[in-house]
Amino acid sequence: MAGSISVLNQPTSLPVYRDLSLEELAERTEAAKQALGDRVLILGHNYQRDEVIRHADIEGDSLKLSQIASERSGHDYIVFCGVHFMAETADVLSKSGQTVILPDMAAGCSMADMAQIEQVDEAWEQLAGILPVEQTVTPVVYVNSAAVLKAFCGEHGGITCTSSNAQRVIEWSWKRREKILFFPDEHLGRNTANKMGVPREEMLVWDPFLPNGGHTPEAIKKARLLLWKGFCSVHQMFQPAHVRYFKEKHPGIKIIVHPECHEDVVNLADMSGSTELIIRTVSAAAPGTVWGVGTELNLVNRLKRRQPEKQVYFLSPTVCQCSTMYRIDAPHLCWAMENLADGRVVNQISVPEDEKRWARIALERMLDVS
Numbered sequence: 001m002a003g004s005i006s007v008l009n010q011p012t013s014l015p016v017y018r019d020l021s022l023e024e025l026a027e028r029t030e031a032a033k034q035a036l037g038d039r040v041l042i043l044g045h046n047y048q049r050d051e052v053i054r055h056a057d058i059e060g061d062s063l064k065l066s067q068i069a070s071e072r073s074g075h076d077y078i079v080f081c082g083v084h085f086m087a088e089t090a091d092v093l094s095k096s097g098q099t100v101i102l103p104d105m106a107a108g109c110s111m112a113d114m115a116q117i118e119q120v121d122e123a124w125e126q127l128a129g130i131l132p133v134e135q136t137v138t139p140v141v142y143v144n145s146a147a148v149l150k151a152f153c154g155e156h157g158g159i160t161c162t163s164s165n166a167q168r169v170i171e172w173s174w175k176r177r178e179k180i181l182f183f184p185d186e187h188l189g190r191n192t193a194n195k196m197g198v199p200r201e202e203m204l205v206w207d208p209f210l211p212n213g214g215h216t217p218e219a220i221k222k223a224r225l226l227l228w229k230g231f232c233s234v235h236q237m238f239q240p241a242h243v244r245y246f247k248e249k250h251p252g253i254k255i256i257v258h259p260e261c262h263e264d265v266v267n268l269a270d271m272s273g274s275t276e277l278i279i280r281t282v283s284a285a286a287p288g289t290v291w292g293v294g295t296e297l298n299l300v301n302r303l304k305r306r307q308p309e310k311q312v313y314f315l316s317p318t319v320c321q322c323s324t325m326y327r328i329d330a331p332h333l334c335w336a337m338e339n340l341a342d343g344r345v346v347n348q349i350s351v352p353e354d355e356k357r358w359a360r361i362a363l364e365r366m367l368d369v370s
């Protein structure tokens with residue numbers, strides 16, 4: 001276990017790694033991995049670059065990777081190739097004594113930053129001024145959020161969700177309380193509710209910069225689903241015109257998109273779902289089929305290469321790449337792994353114990369309904 005290991009958070013030696021070729025970096029990363037053996041587990045989110053994903057023991061979406069983090073207690077170190085909130089989730093769900101490492105601490109998520117705990121506390125207080133909030137509103141937080149928000153949900157009878165289980169989580173929540181405050185992604189909430197046939201007038205958008213989210217007390221009392229005004233800047237780049245273009249150009253094409261896209265895109269698409277569902281669906285399709293895929297570019301390019309007997313198109317004419325996922329690269333991974341192999345923990349993700357306790361409750365509620 002991590003015992004006497006020293007902890008470093010500054011990549012002072014990183015410039016040296018930048019001078020190495022991709023092949024040198026790959027060889028050195030694998031050598032460090034061999035030296036560490038079963039002590040290390042490398043998890044890679046589906047949006048990671050090829051140069052990183054080639055070293056992952058497990059690839060997956062947010063749900064799959066959090067399930068793995070909660071189950072694999074036999075590894076001392078989990079090197080998480082993804083973004084900050086994912087590594088925090090792994091730290092919350094892993095066993096005590098396991099250490100979670102994020103190869104670049106600057107790998108954040110702009111959507112996660114759109115809900116701050118002070119804003120959520122304030123929204124909760126404003127709701128409490130209108131209705132008995134603890135009895136009537138379940139807070140539901142998308143895992144694309146800081147651990148402190150997951151802790152907020154744990155403490156207030158709420159739950160987390162991912163793009164894989166949002167519908168089951170919404171059903172769970174409505175069985176308990178009549179309303180949901182869903183944050184930070186308006187679009188995942190709305191698209192899921194649309195799929196469930198929830199009437200439009202039962203949803204409203206909560207703008208955290210306006211008093212009472214921008215609504216009258218009467219409107220709030222009537223609504224069942226309060227959708228935080230947050231979004232993913234990558235997925236907002238896909239447009240209905242892109243779907244129409246591909247449908248006209250390739251009759252018979254199937255369009256599959258991530259539910260973080262705007263509802264106008266999701267409604268025109270044939271299917272929507274998590275990154276894992278997208279990969280599984282296209283992989284299982286018959287040879288010769290044609291697909292237009294609306295999610296992050298690294299995933300789509302890899303899918304294209306791995307499924308050469310199908311035609312896979314990226315749905316947007318512009319580059320929709322998650323710049324923060326992209327921060328995890330071969331030099332950072334090699335640097336983190338070689339330090340670990342030399343007995344130094346770098347870039348440890350460590351959620352404070354009080355947050356961890358409540359965040360785990362919210363995450364475990366989700367894993368139970370998944």
Ligand code: 13P
Pocket residue numbers: 046060061062063144162163164232258260273274275276
């Ligand atoms: P998945 O849970 O579908 O992998 O999505 C995570 C994400 O950040 C999408 O932008």
Ligand code: SF4
Pocket residue numbers: 083108109110111112144232233234235260296322323324325
């Ligand atoms: Fe966050 Fe969007 Fe990147 Fe996903 S794609 S990690 S939601 S910024």
